[in-house]
Amino acid sequence: MSKITNLHDVYVEQLKDLYSAETQLIKVLPKMAKAATSPELAKGFEEHLEQTKEHAARLEEICKGLDEKPTGKTCKAMKGLIEEGAETIEEDASPAAKDAMLIAAAQRVEHYEIAGYGTVKNYAELLGEDEAVELLEQTLQEEVETDEKLTEAAESINAEAQEGEEEEEEKTTSKPTRR
Ligand code: FE
Ligand code: FE
Numbered sequence: 001m002s003k004i005t006n007l008h009d010v011y012v013e014q015l016k017d018l019y020s021a022e023t024q025l026i027k028v029l030p031k032m033a034k035a036a037t038s039p040e041l042a043k044g045f046e047e048h049l050e051q052t053k054e055h056a057a058r059l060e061e062i063c064k065g066l067d068e069k070p071t072g073k074t075c076k077a078m079k080g081l082i083e084e085g086a087e088t089i090e091e092d093a094s095p096a097a098k099d100a101m102l103i104a105a106a107q108r109v110e111h112y113e114i115a116g117y118g119t120v121k122n123y124a125e126l127l128g129e130d131e132a133v134e135l136l137e138q139t140l141q142e143e144v145e146t147d148e149k150l151t152e153a154a155e156s157i158n159a160e161a162q163e164g165e166e167e168e169e170e171k172t173t174s175k176p177t178r179r
Pocket of ligand 2: 048143
């Protein structure tokens, strides 16, 4: 990458960073859907996968308009968030506890994206990139909606996780009596 000298260059860099983040998510969202026990949560991840593909396509379109390639950058922050999410998937946990952890990981991702899109949308506004502003706003709204849906899903799932697995507890506390 050549020297970054103005807001346009910063804009392109940030678009590439987001593109890397979105393409990493396209790979991991099917795994999160598979790991979820709650059918609603799994469906939510699947739906967001479709949206995420659209988010990547919008970034491709914006970059094309700027005569830039969206590829070539790795979003290390998203890589880290996904690594944490992957740890969650591997964790030995009750179904409700695992779902709660998947939501925790997913909301971190959404908030990261919301921050990123808010920033690039502002750059696009300043640079007079009106079409891009609209595309970025669409994506931003979808990220916000996804975050809200996750908050909603967490209400029942966290309550379930709070109850815990009583059956297993009984198994370990009531020792078999010898005759
Ligand atoms: Fe996205
Ligand atoms: Fe997202």
